[in-house]
Amino acid sequence: xxxxxxxxxxxxxxxxxxxxxxxxxxxxxxxxxxxxxxxxxxxxxxxxxxxxxxxxxxxxxxxxxxxxxxxxxxxxxxxxxxxxxxxxxxxxxxxxxxxxxxxxxxxxxxxxxxxxxxxxxxxxxxxxxxxxxxxxxxxxxxxxxxxxxxxxxxxxxxxxxxxxxxxxxxxxxxxxxxxxxxxxxxxxxxxxxxxxxxxxxxxxxxxxxxxxxxxxxxxxxxxxxx
Amino acid sequence: xxxxxxxxxxxxxxxxxxxxxxxxxxxxxxxxxxxxxxxxxxxxxxxxxxxxxxxxxxxxxxxxxxxxxxxxxxxxxxxxxxxxxxxxxxxxxxxxxxxxxxxxxxxxxxxxxxxxxxxxxxxxxxxxxxxxxxxxxxxxxxxxxxxxxxxxxxxxxxxxxxxxxxxxxxxxxxxxxxxxxxxxxxxxxxxxxxxxxxxxxxxxxxxxxxxxxxxxxxxxxxxxxxxxxxxxxxxxxxxxxxxxxxxxxxxxxxxxxxxxxxxxxxxxxxxxxxxxxxxxxxxxxxxxxxxxxxxxxxxxxxxxxxxxxxxxxxxxxxxxxxxxxxxxxxxxxxxxxxxxxxxxxxxxxxxxxxxxxxxxxxxxxxxxxxxxxxxxxxxxxxxxxxxxxxxxxxxxxxxxxx
Numbered sequence: 001x002x003x004x005x006x007x008x009x010x011x012x013x014x015x016x017x018x019x020x021x022x023x024x025x026x027x028x029x030x031x032x033x034x035x036x037x038x039x040x041x042x043x044x045x046x047x048x049x050x051x052x053x054x055x056x057x058x059x060x061x062x063x064x065x066x067x068x069x070x071x072x073x074x075x076x077x078x079x080x081x082x083x084x085x086x087x088x089x090x091x092x093x094x095x096x097x098x099x100x101x102x103x104x105x106x107x108x109x110x111x112x113x114x115x116x117x118x119x120x121x122x123x124x125x126x127x128x129x130x131x132x133x134x135x136x137x138x139x140x141x142x143x144x145x146x147x148x149x150x151x152x153x154x155x156x157x158x159x160x161x162x163x164x165x166x167x168x169x170x171x172x173x174x175x176x177x178x179x180x181x182x183x184x185x186x187x188x189x190x191x192x193x194x195x196x197x198x199x200x201x202x203x204x205x206x207x208x209x210x211x212x213x214x215x216x217x218x219x220x221x222x223x224x225x226x
Numbered sequence: 227x228x229x230x231x232x233x234x235x236x237x238x239x240x241x242x243x244x245x246x247x248x249x250x251x252x253x254x255x256x257x258x259x260x261x262x263x264x265x266x267x268x269x270x271x272x273x274x275x276x277x278x279x280x281x282x283x284x285x286x287x288x289x290x291x292x293x294x295x296x297x298x299x300x301x302x303x304x305x306x307x308x309x310x311x312x313x314x315x316x317x318x319x320x321x322x323x324x325x326x327x328x329x330x331x332x333x334x335x336x337x338x339x340x341x342x343x344x345x346x347x348x349x350x351x352x353x354x355x356x357x358x359x360x361x362x363x364x365x366x367x368x369x370x371x372x373x374x375x376x377x378x379x380x381x382x383x384x385x386x387x388x389x390x391x392x393x394x395x396x397x398x399x400x401x402x403x404x405x406x407x408x409x410x411x412x413x414x415x416x417x418x419x420x421x422x423x424x425x426x427x428x429x430x431x432x433x434x435x436x437x438x439x440x441x442x443x444x445x446x447x448x449x450x451x452x453x454x455x456x457x458x459x460x461x462x463x464x465x466x467x468x469x470x471x472x473x474x475x476x477x478x479x480x481x482x483x484x485x486x487x488x489x490x491x492x493x494x495x496x497x498x499x500x501x502x503x504x505x506x507x508x509x510x511x512x513x514x515x516x517x518x519x520x521x522x523x524x525x526x527x528x529x530x531x532x533x534x535x536x537x538x539x540x541x542x543x544x545x546x547x548x549x550x551x552x553x554x555x556x557x558x559x560x561x562x563x564x565x566x567x568x569x570x571x572x573x574x575x576x577x578x579x580x581x582x583x584x585x586x587x588x589x590x591x592x593x594x595x596x597x598x599x600x601x602x603x604x605x606x607x608x609x610x611x612x613x614x615x616x617x618x619x620x621x622x623x624x625x626x627x628x
Contacts, residue, residue: 054540054621075544082542093537093625097242107541109231158542 001161001193002028002051007060009046009216020046021216024060028209030161031191035204038213044197045166047213051195052085052164053077065161082111086155088184090167092147094139094154100146101126101135104153111158125153129183145176152183156192163187165196169203181206227547236554239531246527247559250520254563254605255570257513258597262571264509265593267578268502270585275498277586279491283361285327286487287453287464289320289472293483310481311447312472314376314436319475320453323467325460330357330452331376331436335443337407339432341393348389348432350406352439360454363428368400368415371435379437383411387419388429406432407442461486506593510600516563517604520556524612528552528619535616536624545617552613553606560605564598571597 009021020043028034036044049055050062053069062070069080087093094103101122108118126132129149139147148168155163165184169177181196181203188194198204209223240247291312317331333352338345351357355373358365370384383406390399390413399413411434420428440446455464465484472482528535535548571589579587 049622052540054625075546078539078542078544078547081540087540089625093533093540095534095537097238106538109235110227110538110541110543110547112227112231154541 001030001065002026003061003063004051004057005061005063007050007057007062009043009050009055010058019216021050021057024218026211026218028162028193028195030193031188033185033188033194033196033206033208034211035196035198035207035209036211036213037198037201037204040199042213043216044213046216048164048166048195048197051162052087053081082107082158084161086158086160086163088148088151088155088163088165088168090170092139092144092151092171094147094150096139099136099138100131100142100150103139103150104157107154107158121157125157129153143176144172145179148172148176148180149183152180156187160192162193162195165194167198168196169198169200177203227543227550232550232554233558235551236558239551240555240558243527246523250516250523250559251563251566253516253519254513254560254601255567257509257516258564258567258601259570259574260509260512261506261593261597261600262568262589263574263578265502265506265597266571266575266587266589267585268498268505269590269593270579270587272495272498272502273586273588274584275494276491279487279494281362282487283452283454285455285458285461285464286360287326287455287461287468288485288487289451289453289468290449290483290485291447291481293481310476310479311445312451312482313446313448314440316472316475317448317451318376319471320451320468322471323464325455325463325467326453327456328356328360328454330354330360330454331448332357332450332452333436333439333443333445333447334449335439337432337442338405339389339393340405341402344393345405346389346392348406349430350439350442351431351433352436352442353433354436357433357452360452364418364420366416366418368413370415371433372414376435377437378435379441380435381409381411381438382414382435384415384417384433385413386417386427386429386431386433388427389432390416406434409438409442411438461488502590502593506596510597513597513600513604516601517608520559520605521608521612524552524556524609525615527555528612528616531616532619532624533627535619536621536626539619539621540625549613549617552609552616556605556609556613557602560601563605564601567601568594568598 004024004026007021007024008019010017010019024047036047038044046055050057053072057070061068064080064084072080095106098106104125105118105122108121126135129152131146131149131153134142134146139150142150163184168184169180172180184194184196185206196203196207204210209221211218212220289312314331317329320326320329330353335350336347337350339348353371354376355371357363358370366387371382372380383404385393385399393399393404394402399416402413403410404413417428417431453464453468455461465486468484473480538548575587575589579585
C-alpha cells in the first residue's frame with residue numbers, strides 16, 4: 001500500500017545541502033505493524049512526515065494505494081491526509097479550548113461530514129476508548145493516558161488506512177504507555193497499517209517489522225514475520 | 227467544511243481568548259459609533275436648517291425689484307433708468323398664473339410706535355391677509371389683517387408678541403389704539419411668540435395693511451412679493467409665469483429677480499450634506515485604525531496558535547480552509563463590533579438629542595450602512611495577511627511549535 005522508491009529528502013542549512021533521508025526503499029502493506037527506530041537525527045521523524053504527506057520528498061517516488069502522491073499540491077495532499085492518514089503525536093496535540101468529544105470530532109468537521117453522522121461516530125469512539133464519562137472534559141482536565149486515548153480516537157475517526165505514531169508513549173509512564181500501545185495494536189487487526197517511531201527498543205520490539213535507521217538510511221530490517 | 231461549523235469554530239477560538247476579543251471589538255465599535263454619532267450631528271444640522279427654511283413657508287417663490295446681472299449692463303441702466311418699482315397692480319397680476327396659490331406683497335419700513343408716553347422704534351411690515359398663511363405665522367390673539375381690496379388702507383395693525391408686552395404689559399391690547407408715525411391704528415391682533423426665524427424677529431414686528439404702509443412711508447413700490455405655488459411641482463411654472471407677467475407689465479424689460487426658496491435651500495442642503503460626509507469620512511479613519519489593530523492582534527494570534535494550525539493541517543485541512551477560518555474570525559469580530567458600535571452610536575445620538583432638543587439628531591441610513599461596510603471591509607481586508615501567513619505555515623515546523 002505504501003511504496004517508497006529511492007526516496008531522498010535534503011534540507012538547506014545555510015548554503016549547504018544536508019541529506020536527512022537517502023535512498024529509502026520501503027513497502028508497507030495494509031495491516032503491517034512497523035516500528036522505526038534509531039538515534040535522534042537519524043531521519044525517522046522526517047520519514048514519518050514524508051509518509052504522512054506533511055512533507056515532500058526531494059527525490060524519488062512515493063506511491064500510496066497505487067497512486068503517485070509525490071507531487072500533489074496543498075489541497076490534494078490535505079485530502080489524502082484527511083481520508084487515509086491518522087496521526088498520533090508524542091505531545092498529544094489536542095486543542096486546549098475544545099472538549100474531548102470536540103477534539104475527536106475535529107477531523108470530521110474539517111472533512112465536512114454531516115452533524116448527525118459526526119455525533120454517532122464520536123459517541124462510538126468515546127465508548128471504544130473508554131472516554132464516555134470524559135466527553136465534556138477539556139484536555140487540561142484529563143490524565144496523560146486519557147489525552148493520548150482522545151488523540152488516538154481522533155486519529156481513527158476518519159477510518160484511516162495508515163496510522164502514524166511519533167513516540168506515542170514518550171510523555172507517558174510505562175503502564176499507561178503499554179496500555180496506549182495495546183490500543184494502537186488493536187487497529188492492526190482491522191487492517192490499518194501502523195507505523196510507530198520510537199527510540200525505545202522495548203516498544204519497537206513489539207512490532208512485526210522493525211526498521212533501524214542511521215544517518216537517513218534504513219540499515220537493517222528485522223521482523224517476526226512479513 | 228460546513229459554513230455553520232466554520233462559524234462555530236471561529237466563535238470558539240474567539241472565546242478562547244476573551245480579553246483579546248473584547249479589546250478588538252471595542253476598537254471596532256468605537257470606530258462605528260464615531261461614524262454614527264458624527265454623521266448624526268451633521269445630519270441634525272442639515273435638518274435643522276431645512277426645518278428653519280420650511281418654517282418660512284412652503285413652495286415659496288420670491289419676486290424682488292431690480293435685477294442682479296453679473297454679465298454686462300442691462301439696457302435700462304444704459305438709458306439712465308433705475309429699476310421700476312413693483313406695484314400693487316403688479317402683485318395682483320401675479321395671481322393670474324394658475325401655478326400661483328397665494329401672494330403676499332411686502333413693504334418694509336421703520337416708524338415710531340407709541341402708546342401714551344411709551345414709544346419705540348419698530349420695523350413695520352405692510353402686507354395683506356394672506357401673509358399669515360404664506361409665511362406660516364401664527365396668531366396669538368384677535369384677528370389678522372382683514373381680507374378684501376388690497377388697495378384699501380384700513381387703520382388696523384397686528385402687533386408682534388414682544389411689542390404687545392412692551393406697550394401693554396399684561397393689559398388687554400386688542401381693540402386699543404396705538405400711534406404709528408403720524409397715524410393712529412387700532413390693534414386687532416397679536417402674533418404668537420415664534421422666536422427668531424432666519425434672522426427675522428416676528429416678535430418685534432408691527433404688521434399693517436400694505437396700502438396703509440404705502441401712505442405711511444409715502445411710496446408705491448413693494449419691497450418683495452411672496453408667492454406660494456400650488457404645489458412643489460408647480461414651483462418652476464410659478465417662476466416662469468411670474469417672470470413672464472412681470473416682463474409683460476414692465477414693457478418687456480427684465481427688471482425683477484425671481485428666486486425660489488428651494489434654490490436657497492438646495493444650496494444649504496448640498497453644503498451641509500458635504501459637511502456630514504466629510505465628518506463621517508474623518509470618523510471612518512478610526513475604523514481603519516481599528517482594522518490595523520485587528521491585523522496586529524491577528525498576527526499575534528497566528529504566532530500563538532502555530533501548533534493548532536499545524537494540527538489542523540495534519541488532520542486534513544488545506545491552506546485555504548485555514549485561511550477561511552481566520553477570515554471568519556475577522557468577520558465575526560468586526561460584525562459583532564459594528565453591531566455593538568451601532569448600539570453605542572445610537573445611544574450617543576439619543577443622548578445628544580436629549581441635550582440639544584432643537585437639533586433633530588439622527589444618523590442618516592447611508593452613514594450607518596457605510597460604517598458597517600467599512601468595519602467589515604477593513605476587518606477582513608486587514609486579516610488577509612495574517613490569514614495567508616497561517617495558511618502558508620509548513621505543517622512540520624508548525625507542529626513542532628517553531
